[in-house]
Each structure stands twice: as structure tokens, then as C-alpha cells.
Amino acid sequence: MIDCPNGEVRDLLPDYLHDRLDSSARISVERHLAECAACRDELALLRDLRGTLQRTPHIDVASVAAAIPAYQPPVRKSWANGWRAAAAIAAIAIGGTSIALMGRAGKPTQVAQGPIATPAAPAPDVGVRGTAAAAPHTVTEPVTQPAPMVARAEPSVKPAPAPRGEELAIAGGTIADLSDGELSDLIGDLDSLDAVPSTDVESAESLLTGRHRGRHE
Amino acid sequence: MTDVALPTDERTDLDLISRWKAGEQRAATLLVERHASAVARFVASVGGRDDVEEVVQDTFVRAFASIDGFRGESSLRTWLFTIARRLVLDRRRATRRRREQVEVHESDAATEYDSLDGVVADETQRRLQSALKKLSPTQREVFVLRVSEGMSYAEIADTVGTTEGAARVHYHNAMRTIKELLDD
Numbered sequence: 136m137i138d139c140p141n142g143e144v145r146d147l148l149p150d151y152l153h154d155r156l157d158s159s160a161r162i163s164v165e166r167h168l169a170e171c172a173a174c175r176d177e178l179a180l181l182r183d184l185r186g187t188l189q190r191t192p193h194i195d196v197a198s199v200a201a202a203i204p205a206y207q208p209p210v211r212k213s214w215a216n217g218w219r220a221a222a223a224i225a226a227i228a229i230g231g232t233s234i235a236l237m238g239r240a241g242k243p244t245q246v247a248q249g250p251i252a253t254p255a256a257p258a259p260d261v262g263v264r265g266t267a268a269a270a271p272h273t274v275t276e277p278v279t280q281p282a283p284m285v286a287r288a289e290p291s292v293k294p295a296p297a298p299r300g301e302e303l304a305i306a307g308g309t310i311a312d313l314s315d316g317e318l319s320d321l322i323g324d325l326d327s328l329d330a331v332p333s334t335d336v337e338s339a340e341s342l343l344t345g346r347h348r349g350r351h352e
Numbered sequence: 353m354t355d356v357a358l359p360t361d362e363r364t365d366l367d368l369i370s371r372w373k374a375g376e377q378r379a380a381t382l383l384v385e386r387h388a389s390a391v392a393r394f395v396a397s398v399g400g401r402d403d404v405e406e407v408v409q410d411t412f413v414r415a416f417a418s419i420d421g422f423r424g425e426s427s428l429r430t431w432l433f434t435i436a437r438r439l440v441l442d443r444r445r446a447t448r449r450r451r452e453q454v455e456v457h458e459s460d461a462a463t464e465y466d467s468l469d470g471v472v473a474d475e476t477q478r479r480l481q482s483a484l485k486k487l488s489p490t491q492r493e494v495f496v497l498r499v500s501e502g503m504s505y506a507e508i509a510d511t512v513g514t515t516e517g518a519a520r521v522h523y524h525n526a527m528r529t530i531k532e533l534l535d536d
Contacts, residue, residue, distance in 0.1 A: 138528070146524075149499050149502060152499070152502065180534075183476065184480055184484070184495075184530070187477055187480045188397055189393055189500055194389065194392045194405055194408055196384050197381075198409070199405070199412055200384045200412075203377075203380045206375070209420055
């Protein structure tokens, strides 16, 4: 089978076959076909091929249509929903961070204060900001604050075990140095603390030590 | 694209889609009636003949499920062919995996096309079908869409995921191959 050198017309033959040409293009193709046997042969071949390809397998239209569900409009995300979601995420993030910080604050904290120690004395393990600077000059006995002072950060957290009296150095003394009355006052102060968490170490220290500093001064 | 510029068929398709979205289920049936045969022909030509109805049904279900994604930039039929083609390719890949065969390259994939077996009417038909089966998958897809469905190269490019120029080349290569095979 010979190919016509007029590629432009050959390119249009399938469109001519399907009657998809505008009138001017159709007339142009028909004029060419009248003169070109190769294009007439090609058009005849295309017609046969279309017939072969268009043998349609049987399709049960009713069953295909029955499988199509009713239309479901897309769910549109409103601005309000978006803001609600953002607020929820922010609340979770802030809450999580707060709990993490409070959890850290709830750990027993060693606070060292007291008279200048000997240079050979090891620095206590200071876990609270603001007290580290005092380390080189601190006592050899680190002070662990009573649990209720720091447990304010997480009311649901069990208070840490109370330190032994001899380990509690407050303004240079220990609990053992306190009189019964002072000890009673201290316990009363501790009991009167509210449950709101506070990570303000300075205020906690002053509460504990203010009275006793005065005693040592 | 405005309504005025759309051919009547496409306006009708869009109208039926609107009616279906408005709750008229009968409109979906009309759309299936308008396009099911063409989709079935295409599937049978490029895929397996055994599961044509299943692929056609999947095509329509998927199309209607994502009808809001149809922007009317191409005709509904072109869009349906695109979905059908994807389903055929997915099935072909699944079958290939099941058989644990090595990947078949396009050039040796002609043996996959046995979809026209059993419909041989006469010697001419048999020879034409034999020639069509020798085409590469892409050549065959393009040729079927061009000759059987009368699609433009732009529509074919949309359906097959290629360029108009490549579609034109595939068509002419397919035509040359068929002529050579028929001349033998």
C-alpha cells in the first residue's frame, strides 16, 4: 500500500471519517480524495479498522448505573472549623509544654545556701536557676527543699519524700537547729501554701529562710 | 470555556451532571448510556476483554465519585477514557505481579493484547486484528482513540498523558506498521 506524500491530508483522514472537520477542511479533503488513490485506499482501511475496533462487548448499562451512588457534596472546611482546630492544637501544645515544665519543677530540687564553705568542698548539684552562682561559696551539705514547695507545680504529683532534718541546711542551719516553736511555725507556713504551682525559687526560699536568716544574723 | 463554545454533546453532559448532582439519579443512567459503549470499546481494545464490564463499572463509579474534580476542560468522554486507561494499567500491573513475571517492555508487550480474540468475523477482520495486536501498547491506545473514537490529537494527549506531537507520531507509526503487516 502506497503512502500519499500529502501528510496534512492523511492526518485529517480520521477526522473526515468521523465527520469532525469544518466545511472548508472537509471540502479540501474531498477534492484531494477525488484525485488520490492512495488516500482513498487509506480511508477505506481506516473504515475497516474502525469497524473492527468498534465491535463492542455487551455492557449491562442498568447494572453499571445501579452501582453509581447518589451525589455526595464535598465537605467544605469552614474558617470557623479551621480556627477551632488551630485553637485545639495550640491548647494541646501549650498544655503539654506546661505539664513538662511543671514535671521538671516537681523534681526534688537541691538548693544550697549558707555560710561560705571551704574551697575543697564540692559544689552541690544545683538544679534550679539562680542558685548556681552561689555554688562555689556554698555549704558542703546541699539542701533539698521540702517537697510541698515545689510540688505546687503539679498538684497531682506526689510530693517528694521529705528530706532528713540533718540534711536540710537553711540559712546556715538545719532543721535540727530550729526550736519547737520555729519548727511548728515552719510547718504551719508550709501547710498554708496554696496549691498554685510556683517555680519562683526565690520566693520559696525567702519563705523558708527569711525567718531563719534573721536568727543567724 | 463558555457554554456557547461547547459542542452540544458536551453541553448535554454538563447538564446531566448538574441534574445528577441535584439529586436526579436518572441523569447518571443517561450518562452511562451515552458513554458506556465507547468506554467498553476502548477497554476491550487496550485491555482484557474478560473483565470489560467490571472495568467500565469501576470507571463510572470512580468518575461519579470524583465528579467535582471534573472541570469540563476536556470532554467527559476523554475524562472517562483517562480513568478507564488508568484502571486497565493498574489491572495489568496487578496481573503482572501475580504472575511474578519480569517487567514487560513496551516493545514486547504486543502479546498482552488478546482482547479481540474470539470476535474474528472473516479473513479481513482476522488480518486487521492481527495487525492491531502487533502494535505497541501506546501505539495501540493512540490508534484506537484516533480511529475508533475520532479523538483529536489534543484529546488523545490528555487521555494518554503525552503531547500532541507524540500522539501524532504514534498514530502515523501505527498506520505504517499496519500497512506493512497487511502487505506481507
